[in-house]
Amino acid sequence: MSAPAHTRTIARDAVRAALSRTAFELSRERGFDKVTVDEMAAAAGVSRSTLLRYFGTKEEAVLSAFDDHAMGFAEELRARPADEDHWTALRRSLEGVVPFYLQDPQAALAMTRFILGTPALQSRQAEKRHGWRPVLTAALAERAGHSGRPPVRLAVLVAAALDCMDIAVAHWADSDGQEDLAVLLAEGFDTLTSLSVGSAAR
Known part of the structure; x- marks a missing residue:
């Protein structure tokens, strides 16, 4: 450029x-x-x-503040070490959401509560999140060397990872920012790992 x-x-x-x-x-x-x-x-x-x-x-x-997240997460996914399993790569990539919310916690809390409390915005945000799925799935497939249509299992992993992120952010907002967002996100990923999602993620 x-x-x-x-x-x-x-x-x-x-x-x-x-x-x-x-x-x-x-x-x-x-x-x-x-x-x-x-x-x-x-x-x-x-x-x-x-x-x-x-x-x-x-x-x-x-x-619009969220528009660049998907591309940023996708770039981070592609850059993760080649020997890292998919679930761990997703986890490390989505951890990038934490600094976004914590660089100005009060503003982020206000925005999150406002969106979650406004049906039209909550619905549109859910649509935008759904649109992140193919972007992240394609990045996950690319780092794994898959050509053509990505396997269903990769799409499922991406959907689960995004749900972990959304639930962690919602809990953080509900706690008025008192709970540690990084810990909440880790708890979400650890919960699914314990259910053997991680072991099936390679």
Whole structure:
């Protein structure tokens, strides 16, 4: 990527992040269902068309903070040691979610509670998580040297790993951030490992 193109990408990402923060704060203050796209745009100081150019819907505007996670997890999966079993590779890759939530715990708690307490956002987030499955499954298959359609067992492992992550985050939010997110995530993975998921993950 050329320097000017890279600079434009950084600038676009910064604008997108600022718009998303405004959409989130406005929705949290007034209630997601009571805020319109026009109001989000006005609060951010941009036109409706500009906001919709960055986000197709107001749900996307609020949830965009999670957009890069799937690709980041996939890259981490591909980079895991070749002799590491699939379940361990997934575990180590998804542990990357912990710094995201803990770099600003109070903001992350507010966002998580807000999403979990807003049906439209919770539903859309679940859809986005479902969309992560093929991305991570493809990465898992690639590191294992599988060509063509990934085996079902890899898709099942990915789905289980993502559920461990979502449950850990929900429990962390329920504890008002008092419980250790890394410990909760480890507990989820250890539980399935003890049920022999790990032994079947090679």
